[in-house]
Amino acid sequence: MSTSHRFIIEVVDQKTGCVIDEVPFEVDRLELLCAQLMINPAAFDPGLHYELDEDDIMRIKTALKVDITRGQSQSSIYLRGRRPVDDLPYKVHTNRELILMLARSKPLAAYVEDHPRVTVHEVIPESAFEPYVVSGRFVKREKLYPGSDGVAGVRNGAHRSIRRVLYAQREEAWRIDAYLLLHETAVYSGWNEGFERMEGTLLGYEQWQNDAYIEMTRARRQK
Numbered sequence: 001m002s003t004s005h006r007f008i009i010e011v012v013d014q015k016t017g018c019v020i021d022e023v024p025f026e027v028d029r030l031e032l033l034c035a036q037l038m039i040n041p042a043a044f045d046p047g048l049h050y051e052l053d054e055d056d057i058m059r060i061k062t063a064l065k066v067d068i069t070r071g072q073s074q075s076s077i078y079l080r081g082r083r084p085v086d087d088l089p090y091k092v093h094t095n096r097e098l099i100l101m102l103a104r105s106k107p108l109a110a111y112v113e114d115h116p117r118v119t120v121h122e123v124i125p126e127s128a129f130e131p132y133v134v135s136g137r138f139v140k141r142e143k144l145y146p147g148s149d150g151v152a153g154v155r156n157g158a159h160r161s162i163r164r165v166l167y168a169q170r171e172e173a174w175r176i177d178a179y180l181l182l183h184e185t186a187v188y189s190g191w192n193e194g195f196e197r198m199e200g201t202l203l204g205y206e207q208w209q210n211d212a213y214i215e216m217t218r219a220r221r222q223k
Helices: 030-037 054-064 097-102 126-134 174-189 193-203 207-222
Strands: 005-013 019-027 050-052 075-081 108-115 138-145 161-169
Touching (some): 019 030, 030 054, 050 054, 054 075, 108 174, 108 193, 126 138, 138 174
Antiparallel strands (some): 005 019
16 A cells, blocks of 8 residues: 655745745655655655755746745745644744744744854744834743753753744734743643643734644654
8 A cells, every 4th residue: 555645835935934825745756756756765754844946946847836926026936845744723923933923924033053052053943023123023032041040951962942033913922921931831840731721822823823732742652
């Protein structure tokens, strides 16, 4: 019995770094997709994002019959493996935060990264958010958690800290303190479904969306 491999093509706006469109597709043979990307199947990692150039896009369109539309000139195209959250009955905010906040449909965005950063690339889209912080439209807060306090751990043989960066609509700035308190409390009490729901609500998800997410995580734990 053949196993279908599921993927997502993402169109990313270069100015905001946000996903503005996506195309799901499936392939029966991973080797066929890798041939279009000119990647050895043994080296292919579905957990990574692969940026596609025009030749990649044309080969995938032709060989796999995937309808990829760039959407606008200032955009990039990426390929990634499908994740459990892609099966939720709504779009998660991840990689869409700035566009949602500019539309005022998201009150708070939260990011986390290793400190010092382990990559030269910007993990948190601070440069994209910065003009709106400078103008006063968004409030920014960052907090560093040393590795010795139990929040961060040992990675690659070295103690690393965790840096949290949060952005809120100016009138929703209270959510920053609430979000930080939630996660700092969870360090001592442990994470639970109540905290999960509170986090989702602070980030701007509706209760039915929290319900669906919690049900998904509960089902995955039971597998």
